[in-house]
Amino acid sequence: MDINLIYFLIFFFPISFCDCIKFYNYTLYRGIPVDAKHLEYFQNLTEVEYVNFWRLPGRLFKPVDLVVDPEHKELFLKEANNLGLYITTLIEDVQKAFDKQSVKQYIRRKMESFDWNDYYRLNDIYEWLRDLANTYPTEMKVNTIGRSHENREILAVEITLKGSKMRSKVIVEGGIHAREWISPAFVTYFINELIHAPYSNDTEFKDIAMTYEWFFVPVLNPDGYEYSHTNNRMWRKNRNQMGSVDLNRNFDHAFGTTGVSFRMSSDTFCGLRAFSEPESQAMASFIESKSQQLEYYFAFHSYGQYMIMPYANLKAHVENFDTVYKMCSEAKTKIAEKYNTAYTIGTAFDTVGYMTSGVSGCWVKAKLRVPYVVTFELRDSGYHGFSLPPEKIRPTCLETMDGVLSLLKPRTKTYARLEGKYNYDSGVTTNRQIT
Numbered sequence: 001m002d003i004n005l006i007y008f009l010i011f012f013f014p015i016s017f018c019d020c021i022k023f024y025n026y027t028l029y030r031g032i033p034v035d036a037k038h039l040e041y042f043q044n045l046t047e048v049e050y051v052n053f054w055r056l057p058g059r060l061f062k063p064v065d066l067v068v069d070p071e072h073k074e075l076f077l078k079e080a081n082n083l084g085l086y087i088t089t090l091i092e093d094v095q096k097a098f099d100k101q102s103v104k105q106y107i108r109r110k111m112e113s114f115d116w117n118d119y120y121r122l123n124d125i126y127e128w129l130r131d132l133a134n135t136y137p138t139e140m141k142v143n144t145i146g147r148s149h150e151n152r153e154i155l156a157v158e159i160t161l162k163g164s165k166m167r168s169k170v171i172v173e174g175g176i177h178a179r180e181w182i183s184p185a186f187v188t189y190f191i192n193e194l195i196h197a198p199y200s201n202d203t204e205f206k207d208i209a210m211t212y213e214w215f216f217v218p219v220l221n222p223d224g225y226e227y228s229h230t231n232n233r234m235w236r237k238n239r240n241q242m243g244s245v246d247l248n249r250n251f252d253h254a255f256g257t258t259g260v261s262f263r264m265s266s267d268t269f270c271g272l273r274a275f276s277e278p279e280s281q282a283m284a285s286f287i288e289s290k291s292q293q294l295e296y297y298f299a300f301h302s303y304g305q306y307m308i309m310p311y312a313n314l315k316a317h318v319e320n321f322d323t324v325y326k327m328c329s330e331a332k333t334k335i336a337e338k339y340n341t342a343y344t345i346g347t348a349f350d351t352v353g354y355m356t357s358g359v360s361g362c363w364v365k366a367k368l369r370v371p372y373v374v375t376f377e378l379r380d381s382g383y384h385g386f387s388l389p390p391e392k393i394r395p396t397c398l399e400t401m402d403g404v405l406s407l408l409k410p411r412t413k414t415y416a417r418l419e420g421k422y423n424y425d426s427g428v429t430t431n432r433q434i435t
C-alpha cells in the first residue's frame with residue numbers, strides 16, 4: 001500500500017468518520033414498579049442494548065427512567081402493558097431536548113464570557129480556571145493531579161483566602177459521570193463564588209469562606225465529559241478502551257459487592273479491581289494527600305434532587321448518620337426557600353432505592369474517617385433529566401449553594417475526625433462514634 005495512503009488512513013480516518021450518535025425519536029419513559037415482576041422486567045432490560053437507563057430500577061415504588069430507541073418503543077410499551085406496568089412519557093424526542101443545551105465558548109482572559117447560562121467544553125472550563133487563578137494568584141492555584149486514559153489532565157483547584165483561619169479542609173468532586181453536565185457547572189459556580197467571597201456583603205458566607213481550605217476537582221472524568229459533548233450525549237463512564245468503567249463504582253469500598261455489573265458494556269461496570277482506573281487512582285491519591293483535617297467531602301451528580309449519605313452498600317444507618325441527616329434537613333429547608341425545589345435525604349437505599357458499592361464518598365468516609373460526606377443528585381426530578389435546559393443552570397447553582405453553605409456552618413470550634421474504625425464486614429464502626 002502506498003505510504004501516503006497509510007498516513008492518510010491513520011491520521012484522517014478517525015476524524016472524517018465521527019461515530020457521533022444522535023437520539024432523534026428516542027423517548028424517555030418513566031415506569032413505577034408496583035409488583036415484583038415489574039422490577040424483574042426492568043432488571044432484565046438493563047442487559048439489553050436498546051435501552052439506556054437514566055434512573056436504575058431499585059425498590060418497589062421508586063421511579064425508573066429509561067430511554068428506548070425508536071425501533072423498540074412499540075415492543076417496550078407492549079411488554080409493559082402486558083405486565084400491567086404503567087408507563088408515562090417524560091421526553092418524546094431526547095435529541096430535541098439535548099439540542100437545547102447550548103454550549104458556549106469561553107474567550108481567553110475575558111472572564112465575563114464564562115457564565116452559568118450555558119454549558120462549556122472541557123478546555124473552556126480549564127482555560128477559565130487558569131485565567132481565574134492568574135487573576136487571584138495568592139488565593140487560588142490550579143494543579144494537575146493526574147491524567148485520564150486518553151491523557152487529558154485532571155485538574156484540581158486549591159483556594160485559601162487571605163487571612164483565612166484554615167480550620168479544616170473541604171474537598172468538592174464534580175464530573176465523575178460524563179453526562180451529568182450540571183455537576184461541573186455547579187462546581188465552577190462554587191469556585192467563582194468562593195474566590196469573590198472577600199468582596200461579598202454576606203458576612204455569614206464570608207465567614208464560612210474564610211474558615212476552610214478548599215479543594216475542587218470540577219471534572220474528574222475529563223475523557224467521558226468530552227465524549228458526551230462530541231460523540232454520545234448519554235455517555236456516563238470513563239474512556240478505557242479495554243472496557244469503560246463507571247468511576248463511581250471503582251473506589252476501594254465494598255468493591256464489586258452490590259449494585260455493579262461485571263459486564264464491560266454495562267453502564268455500571270465497576271472495573272476488574274478497585275482503583276483499576278487512572279482517574280479514580282488520581283482522585284484517591286489526591287484525597288489522601290489532603291486527609292489531614294479533612295472535614296467535608298461533597299460529590300455532585302445529577303439527577304433526582306437527593307442528598308445521599310454513606311454508606312451506599314448498606315441498608316443500615318451507621319456511625320454519625322443522625323447528625324449528618326439533621327445537617328442535610330437544614331440544608332434541604334434552605335434549598336427549598338429559594339425556588340421550592342424539593343430534596344430527599346438518606347442512604348442510596350433510602351433515596352434512589354438501590355444499594356451500590358465502590359462509591360468515592362463511602363471510601364472517603366470509611367477509610368479516612370471524614371465526618372461529613374454528602375453526595376448531591378442535583379436537578380431535576382426527571383422532567384428534563386440529563387437534558388437540563390441552560391436556563392436552569394443558574395437557579396440550580398443558587399439554591400445548591402444555599403444548601404451547601406448550610407452544611408458548612410461550623411458546629412464545633414475545632415475539627416474532629418470520625419472516631420473508630422469502619423468494620424468492612426458489618427458496616428458498623430467499632431469504638432465510640434462522634435455524633
Ligand SMILES: [Zn+2]
Nearest residue numbers: 177180301302
Ligand atoms: Zn452520577
